[in-house]
Amino acid sequence: MSLDLSNYELLWPAPLFAAEGERILRVTGRAWEEQAQWLLTEAFAGTTAASDFEERLDHNHDPFASTAGSGRNHTGQRVDWFTELVNRASELRHAATPRPYWPQRHGSSFSSGGHTARDARQDFARLIGDFASNGYLVEVFDEYCVDDHDNLPDASEVIERRLGILGLWPLAPETWDEETFYGLIEVFHDLVSRPRKRWFHPYGNCGWHHMEFHNGPARIFYRWKVNRLLREAGIDYEVAAEGEDLGRLVTVTDDARSNLMHRALGDSPSDISSGVHHAIALFRGREASADSKRSAIFNLARVLEERRALIKEHLKKDEGALFEIANRFDLRHRRADQQGDYDEAFLDWIFWWYLATVELTNQLIASRSASTTS
Numbered sequence: 001m002s003l004d005l006s007n008y009e010l011l012w013p014a015p016l017f018a019a020e021g022e023r024i025l026r027v028t029g030r031a032w033e034e035q036a037q038w039l040l041t042e043a044f045a046g047t048t049a050a051s052d053f054e055e056r057l058d059h060n061h062d063p064f065a066s067t068a069g070s071g072r073n074h075t076g077q078r079v080d081w082f083t084e085l086v087n088r089a090s091e092l093r094h095a096a097t098p099r100p101y102w103p104q105r106h107g108s109s110f111s112s113g114g115h116t117a118r119d120a121r122q123d124f125a126r127l128i129g130d131f132a133s134n135g136y137l138v139e140v141f142d143e144y145c146v147d148d149h150d151n152l153p154d155a156s157e158v159i160e161r162r163l164g165i166l167g168l169w170p171l172a173p174e175t176w177d178e179e180t181f182y183g184l185i186e187v188f189h190d191l192v193s194r195p196r197k198r199w200f201h202p203y204g205n206c207g208w209h210h211m212e213f214h215n216g217p218a219r220i221f222y223r224w225k226v227n228r229l230l231r232e233a234g235i236d237y238e239v240a241a242e243g244e245d246l247g248r249l250v251t252v253t254d255d256a257r258s259n260l261m262h263r264a265l266g267d268s269p270s271d272i273s274s275g276v277h278h279a280i281a282l283f284r285g286r287e288a289s290a291d292s293k294r295s296a297i298f299n300l301a302r303v304l305e306e307r308r309a310l311i312k313e314h315l316k317k318d319e320g321a322l323f324e325i326a327n328r329f330d331l332r333h334r335r336a337d338q339q340g341d342y343d344e345a346f347l348d349w350i351f352w353w354y355l356a357t358v359e360l361t362n363q364l365i366a367s368r369s370a371s372t373t374s
Helices: 014-025 031-043 048-054 074-087 102-106 117-133 155-163 178-191 215-232 255-267 270-284 290-306 308-328 345-373
Strands: 194-201 207-214 237-239 249-251
Touching: 014 031, 014 074, 014 215, 031 048, 031 074, 031 194, 048 074, 117 178, 117 215, 155 178, 178 215, 178 237, 178 249, 194 215, 207 215, 215 237, 255 270, 255 345, 270 290, 270 345, 290 308, 290 345, 308 345
Parallel strands: none
Antiparallel strands: 194 207, 237 249
16 A cells, blocks of 8 residues: 555655665664654654654564564564655655744734844754754764763854854854854854764653764755745845855855756866866855956856867857957956946856856767767
C-alpha cells in the first residue's frame, strides 16, 4: 500500500531532505534508525513522521510475529517506509505560515506591508535560536553538560573574531544596526554545522548532546531559511549559494538572470573559471559600486578576448561590435578619448550581455568537444 503523505509537512528543502535520507539509508547496522529518527524529528513539522517511523513494529517484540521467520522484521518495515518517504520527497508539502489571525488582519499597530526591517532582525534572532536548539552551533560553541561545563568557549568572542564587534552573543536584535544585522547573517552561515547524531544524557536532566557534524547540509538549510526570511521582509538581498561570494549577501535579480549566473558559474571550464567567478562576485556584491561593475565587465571582456577567434568564427565580421563597446566607452582602458557620461544602468546592460556571450562560448566549446569525442 502506498504511503499516505497527507499528514506530513516538510520544514526542509525537499532535495536536502532526500540527500540526507539517502545518506542515512547507506548507514550500516542499527545506527541508521537513530539517524533517521533525528532527521524526521528535525525535518518535519510536529511529531507525526517520527511517530509513524517508530510505530513500525519491532519483530522481536511483536507477539504475533512468526518465530519461523516468515514475518517481516522491524528493520525491513522501517527501511521500506523510510525509503518510500525519501524517494517521494518532491511530493511532500511544506509547512505553511498560518494565515493572518485577527490582530494581524485588523490591528492598526501592524504593518500592512508585512515584515519590517526590525521584524526581520527579530525573526533572524529566533531562527538562530532554533538552529542553536537543534545543535547546529555546537561544533563552534560547544554545549553545556552537567558533567563538564567549565571549558566552554565564549560564543561572543567567537563572533567577535570574525566580525570585529563586541558583545553580540546572546543575540540582542533590538541593538543591531543594518551593518551588524547583515554581518551576522554572513557569520552564522559559516558557523552552522548539522549534527547527524545525538544522544540523551538523563543525569540531572542534562538533555540532548549532539555529534558527527557536517556543515554542507547545514549551510544549504541555512541559506534556504534566511533567504525566505529576507524575501518575506522585502529585503532585496540573498545569501549566495555558489561562486566566489558563497555565503555572502548579494543583490537579488530575476530568475532568468539568476539562472544565467548559475550556468556561467557551473559550466565555465577551468581556464576561465576564476575570472568568471570574480566578475560575478564584483557585480552582485551588496555594495557594488560603478567601479566594481566596470571591473566585473573588464574581467568578462578579458575572457571574451581570449576567445575572440572562436567568436569570429561564428559571428563572422560582426565580432568586432562585441568589443567596440568595451573599447570606446570608459570601461577598460580609461583613455581620454573614451566616453564616460552614461547612466550606470549601461553597466548592468553590458555586464549581462558579456556574461551571456561567455555562456554562449561555453556552449560552443562544449558542443565542439562532444562532436570530436563521439
